[in-house]
Amino acid sequence: MPRGTIATPAFMPVGTAATVKAMRPAEVRATGADIILGNTYHLMLRPTAEKLNRLGGLHKFMGWDHPILTDSGGYQVMSLSDLRKITEEGVAFKSHLDGSKHMLSPERSMEIQRLIDSDIVMAFDECTPNGADYDTAARSMAMSMRWAKRSRDAFDVSGGIGGDHADRAALFGIQQGALNETLRGESAEALIDIGFDGYAVGGLAVGEGQEAMFGVLDYAPAQLPEDKPRYLMGVGKPDDLVGAVERGIDMFDCVLPTRSGRNGQAFTWNGAINIRNAKFSEDQAPIDEKCDCPICHQWSRAYIHHLIRSGEILGAMLMTQHNLHFYQALMAAMRRAIAQQKFSDFASEFRRNYLKS
Amino acid sequence: MPRGTIATPAFMPVGTAATVKAMRPAEVRATGADIILGNTYHLMLRPTAEKLNRLGGLHKFMGWDHPILTDSGGYQVMSLSDLRKITEEGVAFKSHLDGSKHMLSPERSMEIQRLIDSDIVMAFDECTPNGADYDTAARSMAMSMRWAKRSRDAFDVSGGIGGDHADRAALFGIQQGALNETLRGESAEALIDIGFDGYAVGGLAVGEGQEAMFGVLDYAPAQLPEDKPRYLMGVGKPDDLVGAVERGIDMFDCVLPTRSGRNGQAFTWNGAINIRNAKFSEDQAPIDEKCDCPICHQWSRAYIHHLIRSGEILGAMLMTQHNLHFYQALMAAMRRAIAQQKFSDFASEFRRNYLKS
Numbered sequence: 001m002p003r004g005t006i007a008t009p010a011f012m013p014v015g016t017a018a019t020v021k022a023m024r025p026a027e028v029r030a031t032g033a034d035i036i037l038g039n040t041y042h043l044m045l046r047p048t049a050e051k052l053n054r055l056g057g058l059h060k061f062m063g064w065d066h067p068i069l070t071d072s073g074g075y076q077v078m079s080l081s082d083l084r085k086i087t088e089e090g091v092a093f094k095s096h097l098d099g100s101k102h103m104l105s106p107e108r109s110m111e112i113q114r115l116i117d118s119d120i121v122m123a124f125d126e127c128t129p130n131g132a133d134y135d136t137a138a139r140s141m142a143m144s145m146r147w148a149k150r151s152r153d154a155f156d157v158s159g160g161i162g163g164d165h166a167d168r169a170a171l172f173g174i175q176q177g178a179l180n181e182t183l184r185g186e187s188a189e190a191l192i193d194i195g196f197d198g199y200a201v202g203g204l205a206v207g208e209g210q211e212a213m214f215g216v217l218d219y220a221p222a223q224l225p226e227d228k229p230r231y232l233m234g235v236g237k238p239d240d241l242v243g244a245v246e247r248g249i250d251m252f253d254c255v256l257p258t259r260s261g262r263n264g265q266a267f268t269w270n271g272a273i274n275i276r277n278a279k280f281s282e283d284q285a286p287i288d289e290k291c292d293c294p295i296c297h298q299w300s301r302a303y304i305h306h307l308i309r310s311g312e313i314l315g316a317m318l319m320t321q322h323n324l325h326f327y328q329a330l331m332a333a334m335r336r337a338i339a340q341q342k343f344s345d346f347a348s349e350f351r352r353n354y355l356k357s
Numbered sequence: 358m359p360r361g362t363i364a365t366p367a368f369m370p371v372g373t374a375a376t377v378k379a380m381r382p383a384e385v386r387a388t389g390a391d392i393i394l395g396n397t398y399h400l401m402l403r404p405t406a407e408k409l410n411r412l413g414g415l416h417k418f419m420g421w422d423h424p425i426l427t428d429s430g431g432y433q434v435m436s437l438s439d440l441r442k443i444t445e446e447g448v449a450f451k452s453h454l455d456g457s458k459h460m461l462s463p464e465r466s467m468e469i470q471r472l473i474d475s476d477i478v479m480a481f482d483e484c485t486p487n488g489a490d491y492d493t494a495a496r497s498m499a500m501s502m503r504w505a506k507r508s509r510d511a512f513d514v515s516g517g518i519g520g521d522h523a524d525r526a527a528l529f530g531i532q533q534g535a536l537n538e539t540l541r542g543e544s545a546e547a548l549i550d551i552g553f554d555g556y557a558v559g560g561l562a563v564g565e566g567q568e569a570m571f572g573v574l575d576y577a578p579a580q581l582p583e584d585k586p587r588y589l590m591g592v593g594k595p596d597d598l599v600g601a602v603e604r605g606i607d608m609f610d611c612v613l614p615t616r617s618g619r620n621g622q623a624f625t626w627n628g629a630i631n632i633r634n635a636k637f638s639e640d641q642a643p644i645d646e647k648c649d650c651p652i653c654h655q656w657s658r659a660y661i662h663h664l665i666r667s668g669e670i671l672g673a674m675l676m677t678q679h680n681l682h683f684y685q686a687l688m689a690a691m692r693r694a695i696a697q698q699k700f701s702d703f704a705s706e707f708r709r710n711y712l713k714s
Contacts, residue, residue, distance in 0.1 A: 018663060022670040047638070047663045054639060055659055063655050281404070282411060298420050302412055306375060306404045313379040313670055 001119050002168050003059070004066040006034040008229060009245045009338075011331045012069060012253040013324055017042045018052075018062045021258050022316040023324070025064040031293075031321065032328030034066060035119070037253045040073035040112055041080065044102065045095050049115035057117030069120035069253070071233075072109045072151070072174075075127045086126065088143065106150035114155075114165045122200065123151035125174045130207040137178035144176045144202075145190035152194050170197035172231060178203060179212055181219050188223035198229040201249070205234040214243055221248030238267055238330055239354055242347050245334050257323035262316040264308045267326045271354050275319065280305040293325035358476050359525050360416070361423040363391040365586060366602045366695075368688045369426060369610040370681055374399045375409075375419045378615050379673040380681070382421040388650075388678065389685030391423060392476070394610040397430035397469055398437060401459065402452050406472035414474030426477035426610070428590075429466045429508070429531075432484045443483065445500065463507035471512075471522045479557065480508035482531045487564040494535035501533045501559075502547040509551050527554035529588060535560060536569055538576050545580035555586040558606070562591040571600055578605030595624060595687055596711055599704050602691050614680035619673040621665045624683045628711050632676065637662040650682035 013020045013028055015036045020028045028036060038058055043049060047061075055061050058068055074091070078084060081093035081102075090105025109124035125144040128137050155171045173191035177183030191199060201220050204213045213235070221230050231251035232244050241252055257267065264276040268288035273280075275287070286296035287304065295304075295318045307315030330350075337346035370377045370385055372393045377385045385393060395415055400406060404418075412418050415425055431448070435441060438450035438459075447462025466481040482501040485494050512528045530548035534540030548556060558577050561570045570592070578587050588608035589601050598609055614624065621633040625645035630637075632644070643653035644661065652661075652675045664672030687707075694703035 017667050017669060018660070019669050019671040022674070024671065024674070046667060047659075051639060055641065055657070061657075061660050061663075063660075282408060284412065300412070300418075302404075303375070303418050303420075306418075310374050310403060312374060312376050313673055314376040314381065316670055317379070317381070317674070 001035075001067045001170070003068075003119055004034060006067060006251075007331075007335055008250040009241075009331055009334055010034055010251050011241065011327045012037045012251065013327075014039070014253055014255045014258060015062070015064070015068075016255075017046065018058060020320075020324075022262065022313070022320045023258075025062060027321060028064070028324065029066065031324040032332060033324065036064060036066070036068055038068050038070045038116065038118070039076055040070050040109060040116070041076035041104075043070075043116060044073065044104075044112050045097055045100075049112040053115040053117075059117060067119035068116075069172075070113045070116055070118035070122065072122040072124040073104050073112070074109070074125050075234075077104050078127065088146075090124070090147075106147045107154040110151055110154035114169075117165065118169060120170045120172060120198070121155060123148045123171065123173050123196070125176060125202060127206065128176050128178050128203045132178055134180060134183075137176075137180060138183055141176040141178075141183050141187050144174065145187060148173050148191060148196075149194050152196070172196055172198040172200050172229075174200040174202040174233070175220065175224065176203045179208060179216055181216075184216065184220050185223050188220075192225060196228070198231060198251075199224040200231040200233050200251075202233050204232065205236055205240075205254075210237075210240060210243070213240070214247065217244055217247040217249065238272075238327070239351060241327075241330065242334065242350050245338075246343065246347055257327045258320050261319035261323040264315075264319065265323075266304075266319060267323050269326075269350075269353055271356065275301060275305050275308055277305075287322050288326070291322065291326060291329070293322050293329075295319075295322040295325070358392075358424045358527070360425075360476055361391060363424060363608075364688075364692055365607040366598075366688055366691055367391055367608050368598065368684045369394045369608065370684075371396070371610055371612045371615060372419070372421070372425075373612075374403065375415060377677075377681075379619065379670070379677045380615075382419060384678060385421070385681065386423065388681040389689060390681070393421060393423070393425055395425050395427045395473065395475070396433055397427050397466060397473070398433035398461075400427075400473060401430065401461075401469050402454055402457075406469040410472040410474075416474065424476035425473075426529075427470045427473055427475035427479065429479040429481040430461050430469070431466070431482050432591075434461050435484065445503075447481070447504075463504045464511040467508055467511035471526075474522065475526060477527045477529060477555070478512060480505045480528065480530045480553070482533060482559060484563065485533050485535050485560045489535055491537060491540075494533075494537060495540055498533040498535075498540050498544050501531065502544060505530050505548060505553075506551050509553070529553055529555040529557050529586075531557040531559040531590070532577060532581065533560045536565060536573055538573075541573065541577050542580050545577075549582060553585070555588060555608075556581040557588040557590050557608075559590050561589065562593055562597075562611075567594075567597060567600070570597070571604065574601055574604040574606065595629075595684070596708060598684075598687065599691065599707050602695075603700065603704055614684045615677050618676035618680040621672075621676065622680075623661075623676060624680050626683075626707075626710055628713070632658060632662050633665055634662075644679050645683070648679065648683060648686070650679050650686075652676075652679040652682070 084093045106124040113121040128140040173196035177187045229250045232249045280301040283301040337343045441450045463481040470478040485497040530553035534544045586607045589606040637658040640658040694700045
């Protein structure tokens with residue numbers, strides 16, 4: 001990308017409201033992140049896309065000069081906003097912050113992501129809810145494909161409106177189709193027909209469980225172009241990442257390392273631990289003996305246990321930094337294993353240590 | 358001190374619960390702090406003094422290897438704990454965290470501060486409440502002086518109990534006497550008679566206002582030895598610090614730059630501002646054009662306004678770092694003015710800019 005190379009498979013920390021929570025941008029970069037994710041839904045409400053644009057775009061605003069991927073807002077408008085109404089035109093909703101009325105459509109989503117100056121723009125889609133029956137999933141997917149075409153058209157025009165944004169940015173389509181291979185195949189064909197710079201597998205990590213998710217990933221990536229990045233949205237746990245890379249996924253985003261870190265869950269090469277647990281109260285070992293992050297070099301489990309139990313901001317800071325470092329170290333280890341053509345050995349060894357507990 | 362030189366006049370950031378809130382120790386040091394303060398009351402309850410001792414002391418626990426001053430616990434046991442009972446022996450109280458019963462006395466306070474491995478130990482005293490009448494203030498001061506003697510005796514013995522703590526650490530006495538010059542004088546004489554490594558002016562910054570505080574500071578420092586550090590506890594606003602240094606004070610601690618920073622109050626050479634104010638929402642200037650801290654180099658008022666309004670942890674981090682940097686820059690400027698024998702000019706110029714708004 002013009003703003004920097006993204007080594008794949010890549011994990012994108014989530015920077016919802018123009019900040020990866022509890023981390024300065026330089027600290028995020030130091031964990032090894034090449035790209036972060038911003039949430040269109042949150043940013044359109046506060047500070048607003050227009051204000052971000054007047055302030056020079058999201059990169060300048062928050063002080064991150066590497067690539068940023070923005071989601072389309074479609075997922076979060078459904079999960080967070082009040083009084084949603086979905087039509088063929090788009091989604092009308094009220095802000096969860098102040099009740100103000102807004103509209104998201106493929107065209108408005110493209111406009112917002114252009115105003116934000118996003119590097120990877122996601123097509124506007126409907127995330128089919130977990131458990132939808134075949135007809136519901138088929139209708140939802142078909143509408144998302146019509147929205148994908150409208151997103152493509154609006155994105156291409158926005159190069160003219162907003163200057164050269166379409167020259168600098170990439171546009172990704174999002175495959176839907178629930179857990180159905182036929183619908184997933186039809187969705188992939190529709191997207192390929194439109195043509196995108198990358199392709200996301202959407203509609204997973206919504207409660208279906210790892211087995212069902214891997215079931216879809218056994219065929220979904222192969223339905224999408226091999227020469228374009230394939231992005232699994234909203235995933236996931238460390239073992240989810242390894243299993244998804246094994247099945248052909250190149251990109252991920254997830255709030256897990258940041259959100260659960262703030263709540264006391266630390267990821268280690270020997271599995272996740274909850275640092276709040278009383279057994280860590282006098283444990284002078286670092287979070288993970290195998291980790292070379294700055295947190296594990298300097299502080300004990302006992303100290304971080306104390307901070308998290310005491311509700312101290314520094315606890316959130318140290319846990320987030322460790323977890324993001326762990327996630328990036330995991331991605332780097334997978335990239336090395338792929339380069340050495342030893343991914344299968346790596347994955348087995350990883351699972352032996354990570355899942356043993 | 359064995360753990361490092363403290364340039365005076367010095368401002369000590371408050372690290373209540375083994376952390377200066379929202380700051381890593383290296384970031385605290387980078388603002389220019391030579392010493393931080395830890396709160397005996399909080400630490401004795403969580404993680405407890407005994408646990409801190411088993412974990413190698415507070416410095417190792419939190420990763421701060423410069424001096425630490427600990428208060429005696431006397432002030433906070435009165436303001437924070439439940440069901441206090443004060444006798445000549447000390448203060449019996451229930452923890453505000455879990456209702457557990459505890460006792461603080463001169464002897465126990467010395468023991469706790471030794472277990473924590475504090476560099477500057479404060480004598481156990483009663484902070485006379487604001488507005489106390491003469492008889493109450495006199496009785497309270499007299500008991501604090503008896504407690505000061507017991508603190509001195511227990512501290513000196515603790516070198517034997519705890520190894521060489523008394524060889525490494527300093528013990529400060531605390532002057533009381535409310536707003537009465539005679540009582541302040543009697544308190545100073547009692548402390549000097551006992552003999553301490555430094556002397557604090559206690560019982561101020563409890564609601565009496567700047568004019569009354571400066572009224573006491575017009576005579577109190579002169580009642581204390583000129584060749585020992587004189588420490589004004591719990592102060593204060595930037596203009597309080599300048600006025601107190603003018604009157605002979607060498608050391609300060611206060612939660613203001615950290616606590617009010619988290620709430621959106623930023624200190625600048627032109628006065629304090631509330632970054633939450635709507636007028637900053639598109640202000641691309643730094644918090645303070647005259648400030649050379651990392652925050653003012655990188656981020657705009659508009660961004661920090663957004664973070665604080667959104668309740669983001671990063672907002673607390675950046676505001677705290679700026680405010681602590683401002684406080685340390687103010688202390689450094691005062692030290693330079695003193696060295697150049699231009700303090701009076703400096704103070705006038707500071708007040709002209711800081712108080713003009």
